[in-house]
Amino acid sequence: MGYLKDLGALYLAGNYQRFPVAFVRGQGSRLWDEEGQEYLDFCAGIAVCALGHCPEEVVKAVREQTERLLHVSNLYWTEPQARLAQKLVEHSFGDKVFFCNSGAEAVEAALKLARRYAYLNHSPEKTRIVALKNSFHGRTYGALTATGQPAYWEGFEPLVPDFVHIPANDRKALREVLGEKVCALILEPIQGEGGVVPLEQAFLEEARRLCDRFKALLILDEIQTGVGRTGRLWAYEHFGIEPDIMCLAKGLGGGLPLGAMVAREEVMAALTPGSHASTFGGNPVACAAGLAVLKRVLSEGFLEEVRLRGASLARKLEDLAREFPGRVRGVRGQGLLLGLEVEKGLAPEIVKRLFARRILATAPKPEVVRFSPPLTVAYREIDALAQALREILADL
């Protein structure tokens, strides 16, 4: 009983605060622990398992690829990598793709590209990178520096020079900070780890306009919002603007480690041979998984279903906000990336009580419970979550 979590606690770094469970199997929105208990998953590996656990087409694509070719390095071309890049380009603003293995690496690549593009095309002094307070971009040094939450910096300074943070949705601050020295502005369309905080239309439009005016690149970190999570393939589609660079990871590999940076051709041209690289980036198995994920997400009616399921969950959360006006303050987010704003400090307790009922969710902030289920979550699973939340809120 509990053997795996004891084993893990003995030998693994203590950098994660884990729930007291070890999972051994998953299917769709369901997981099973080492004792055979079933869980309902509204976390989905932090928005990674876009098609749920072990989706048939991803498992099949991975199995077939593992029997053919595991790795050759980027000294050579491979079919899954080239085909996945083609798919990403055909269905986005971008022209060229750089593959890596995680979100932080995609952000790191974007920050490096932005500085190098400015260096080659404008001036070596154009190095400033603007990011938002309360943002999250990953844990490597560049990504960590872009992350506008000082709690994540503690004990790791000095950080990378020439980053500035402004409050999200503050157009005045945006106008004050954008200038000739700025090479890039990096934004999440919805701040995920920041507590499901959406950017406003007017703010994104102003960001696009000011970036154009000062020849700064607009980087969208769609690591959490991309690949159908918000009900469109990319969250920027809701806003009618396009970035110069987009960072992807999480849902892209459907459970395999896969990151990507997509850019316009003229921008990506700054990455000349030898300027940046990744040994594992674009691994054939991970890319085969990515192809299977995109094929399904782009299939007829899929994204419309994500919007319908998201609307159903949002409606049920809004009902709870009406039923428990003191404890629940509101509902934020889009598609199947939703946050329930609750009384401060209550979110971890709600997540704990959901866990006791074997339902998985996350609390990125003490006042926000986040739901990021598989995009294929069933309506009756949404009902089950809402009913559990109702009972928990009534009980608190």
Ligand SMILES: *Cc1c(COP(=O)(O)O)cnc(C)c1O
């Ligand atoms: C998760 C996340 C990252 C970091 O991704 P890793 O794969 O953990 O490095 C970066 N940006 C956003 C918006 C994320 O949600």
